[in-house]
Amino acid sequence: MSKQTGSPIEDCRRRIWLVDSKGLIVESRFENLQAFKKPWAHEHEFVKDLPEVVKAIKPTVLIGSSGVGRTFTQEVVETMASLNEKPIILALSNPTSQSECTAEEAYAWSEGRAIFASGSPFDPVEYEGKTLVPGQANNAYIFPGFGLGLIISGAIRVHDDLLLAACE
Structure with missing residues (x-):
């Protein structure tokens, strides 16, 4: 950033x-x-408590990576939706059973307005006649390519700039 x-x-x-x-x-x-x-x-x-944190801080993005499932409750997502036209909900914990919320919950509790991505795949969700396709944002996309690039280049150390370039 x-x-x-x-x-x-x-x-x-x-x-x-x-x-x-x-x-x-x-x-x-x-x-x-x-x-x-x-x-x-x-x-x-x-x-x-997370619901009270969301009310106090008024975030635009929630990133869950704790491995503790169901922490993005209905109250949390509804509060995010009341504060943001398009609340960004990133429930990144794996496996799916440990996801902070499901795609279906994020869409239902935000009236279909959430921008949702997860660490595990979720099926598309039908909401009020629209098909909403959850994104998947996990390390399966960066690590294989990054690892291959390191092997091919013969790099011995990984510096912050290298990681930043890979993320970009």
């Missing part, structure tokens, strides 16, 4: 909010946070 926009990394971090198993990553939790979480701690009151 910083490289693409030319913005300082600190400005970019201010736009990204993280939630872990204990709640929102905030400065009041700083002493007990793992080192890799500390740069993401915001000055904000602590909020424990």
